[in-house]
Amino acid sequence: MTKRKHYQIGDPARDIAAQIAALEAEQRAHDAAIDAAVADEKVARNRIQLVEQLYASFGIEPEQHPRTHRDGTPVLDKHGERVYTRSDRSEAQRTARLAAAITAAVNGEDDAEEPAPAVPDPVLQPERAYQEWSPAT
Numbered sequence: 001m002t003k004r005k006h007y008q009i010g011d012p013a014r015d016i017a018a019q020i021a022a023l024e025a026e027q028r029a030h031d032a033a034i035d036a037a038v039a040d041e042k043v044a045r046n047r048i049q050l051v052e053q054l055y056a057s058f059g060i061e062p063e064q065h066p067r068t069h070r071d072g073t074p075v076l077d078k079h080g081e082r083v084y085t086r087s088d089r090s091e092a093q094r095t096a097r098l099a100a101a102i103t104a105a106v107n108g109e110d111d112a113e114e115p116a117p118a119v120p121d122p123v124l125q126p127e128r129a130y131q132e133w134s135p136a137t
Contacts, residue, residue, distance in 0.1 A: 055094070058101040063088035 037043045055061075064084040067075040075083040088094055 051098070054098055054102070058098060058105075060094060060097050060101065062086055062091065063093055 037047065063086065065087050067083045067085050069075060077083050
C-alpha cells in the first residue's frame, strides 16, 4: 500500500493569512516609529529642515493655483497682487516629485530634460491654432 498525502484545503489560505499578518505587523511597527519621531519635537524639526533644504536644492515648489471669484475674475490682495492657494495640502505630490528627483540624481539621470513643446491653444493664440504643428525632433 502506498501512503497518500493528505492535503488540507485551507493550507494556501492559511499561508496567505500568515503573510498578510506579518506585513500588517511590519506596517504597524513602521507607523509607530514615525509617530514616535513626530512626537519628539527635536527629531521632527530636524527632519522637516532636511526636507525643506532638499526642496530648495532641487527647486521643487509647492503646487499652487490662482484663486478666482465665481465669475472667473482673479482674487487680488490689498496690493493688487494675485492671490494663490495651495492645491496639494498634504504635499503628497510635492513629496513624490522630490522622491523622483532624488532617485534620478542617485541613478545619475539627467534631470534637465527638455520640456515638451507647447501645443498651440486656440483660445490664447487663435492665429497659431490652425497652422501646422509638429513636435520638435
